[in-house]
Structures are given as structure tokens and as C-alpha cells.
Amino acid sequence: MKARLRPHQSGLHRAEMIRELAVPALSELREFRACLERLTGRVAELVPVVMEPGAPSGTWLRTGVADYLFYEEQTSRFHQAHIVLSVAAQLLLGDTAEPSVDPRLVPDVSPQLIRLMLGGAVCSPVTQREAEELAFLAVEHARPVSYPQPLARRALRQLRPLHAALRAAVPQIAATAAPRIWTSPSLRLHRQVIQIRDAALALRPYRDPEAASAATSTACAAGLTGEELAAAGEAAVLAAAVSTRRSGQPVPRTPARTGGLPMPGPDLRSETAWLVKVSRAFAQLQRAAEPAVEAIESRPDEPASWMQTARERSR
Numbered sequence: 001m002k003a004r005l006r007p008h009q010s011g012l013h014r015a016e017m018i019r020e021l022a023v024p025a026l027s028e029l030r031e032f033r034a035c036l037e038r039l040t041g042r043v044a045e046l047v048p049v050v051m052e053p054g055a056p057s058g059t060w061l062r063t064g065v066a067d068y069l070f071y072e073e074q075t076s077r078f079h080q081a082h083i084v085l086s087v088a089a090q091l092l093l094g095d096t097a098e099p100s101v102d103p104r105l106v107p108d109v110s111p112q113l114i115r116l117m118l119g120g121a122v123c124s125p126v127t128q129r130e131a132e133e134l135a136f137l138a139v140e141h142a143r144p145v146s147y148p149q150p151l152a153r154r155a156l157r158q159l160r161p162l163h164a165a166l167r168a169a170v171p172q173i174a175a176t177a178a179p180r181i182w183t184s185p186s187l188r189l190h191r192q193v194i195q196i197r198d199a200a201l202a203l204r205p206y207r208d209p210e211a212a213s214a215a216t217s218t219a220c221a222a223g224l225t226g227e228e229l230a231a232a233g234e235a236a237v238l239a240a241a242v243s244t245r246r247s248g249q250p251v252p253r254t255p256a257r258t259g260g261l262p263m264p265g266p267d268l269r270s271e272t273a274w275l276v277k278v279s280r281a282f283a284q285l286q287r288a289a290e291p292a293v294e295a296i297e298s299r300p301d302e303p304a305s306w307m308q309t310a311r312e313r314s315r
Helices: 011-025 029-040 077-092 111-118 128-142 149-169 171-175 185-202 209-221 226-247 268-297 306-314
Strands: 043-049 058-062 066-072
Touching: 011 029, 011 077, 011 128, 029 043, 029 066, 029 077, 058 077, 066 077, 077 128, 077 185, 077 268, 128 185, 149 171, 149 185, 149 226, 149 268, 171 185, 185 268, 209 226, 226 268
Parallel strands: 043 066
Antiparallel strands: 058 066
């Protein structure tokens, strides 16, 4: 296929292309790939990978014959849609059809060396923040049914315990996109959901499957089933991961995969509904741990994490 992207194409036209991509991204990634190839006139390859801790959740490489979009495999469909849209935005707004590379892949390599290595390649001038902002707005306009603002405000309050704890543990997620677009409650909810997912990925080296087992046993005894039971286990794993990250010591075993968890649909409502369940269970863990923390603070000679104490109290 002959490339149809040209440097003289306006930014408005390229933004319209990204909005057009948002619809298939939220439904089926194969349709997204076909739409991207039609818009660019280039071969596109979507490659799911398990990113290393601290690596971006999505990245790209443009060669002379194809565009390669790499996205995180171990996350939700809604998060993946956001990732591939952000990556596509960097490609489409890069003002070049020549070989190019995501600068985050080669942070310590000079542009001159990149050109020599990849035959005239250049780094995209579009930042991740700019691309993410456009991806957020594209999804906002692509949703067939708008998210009612009162429900979005309620969901923001319900997600606050989980989001606040993850943001404190992984402060890098606060840099997600530019703050000037956050006027709509549904946009703020979208950002909060993405930040929770980004933090969960960053905490993977600290996930302890034993925390889920202990919490699941307690939740089963309390009569929880289905998604509520799974949410209790995931909340316990995240709480333990937050505590372990503070200590700076990753879990000394292969981290548990997240494949056994319920997988929400590729839309903001489904994603929010699941994370609200996790946040509710997370808040219950925090409330249960508060008396133990107060007791520990009165005995400074016996240090322990609040999660360890919560586990002991649940046995």
C-alpha cells in the first residue's frame, strides 16, 4: 500500500482521523487495524506484549513498509483501546511518513544515531501527553451513549479510595495527559480509570497471590460470590502491593497473572462498574486496618505494614 499521510495535511484532518479510529478501538481491535490501514495507506501490525515494569504501556515503530503498534497484553480491553489510540495519535500527528520511532524506546540515543541506524528515521515530535489528550477526547466523542454526568460524579467518589492509594504509591500516573481538558465529569472519570489501570500495571512486581487467597477465603465466609468475590481478592492484592512497594522489595516469586479476573467490556461503563467493586472492597480493607494501625503506632518498637496487620486480624 502506498502511504497517504503527507506533511501538509492539517492537524484538524489528522484529529478527525483519530476520532474515526476511536469507534473500532472500543469494539474490536481487528477493525481498528483495518481502519488504521485504510486511513494511512500503510500496513499496520498490532502486537500485544507484556511490558517490563516502568515501561510505557504502548509504543510504536514505523519502518519503510509497516507501522508496528505495541500494546500491553495484561490489562483490560478499555485500557487497551486507550493505549492503541494514544499510540496511533503519535503516529498520525508526527508529520512524517518516513521511518520513525517512539522516542521512549530510545531515550539515551541521539536523533543523529537513530537516523543512521534506521535509514533516515526521525523521532516523532508529538509528545505522549499530547497524544493521550487527543485519545481521551476521541473516546469521549465516539461513545454511542454519553455517560450521564451525575453518574460520572458518583463513580468518581466511589473510585476515590482506590485511586488515592494507587496515586500515592505510583505518583507517575498523575502525569496522564494535560490538565486543561478536564472540565467534564465523564472525562475526569475516564482519566481516573486509566490512571488506576496504569498504576496496577506498575505494581505487578509487588503482586502477591497469597494475599488474594487469604482475602477470598474471608470473603467466601462472608457470603460473597461472583464479581464481588473476585473484587475482594483483587483489592487485597493491590493493597498488599501498595504496602510492599513502600518497603521497596518486590515479591520474591513470579507475579500472578491477572488473566483469572473478570474482564469488563470495552467501554467506560463496564470498566467503571468493575473498578467501583474493587474500590469498595479496598476501602473496607482500609477501614478494617485502621484500628490495627493505631495500635501499632502506639508501639513503635513493633513495626509492621498495615496490610500485614490486616491479614493477621482476618485469620
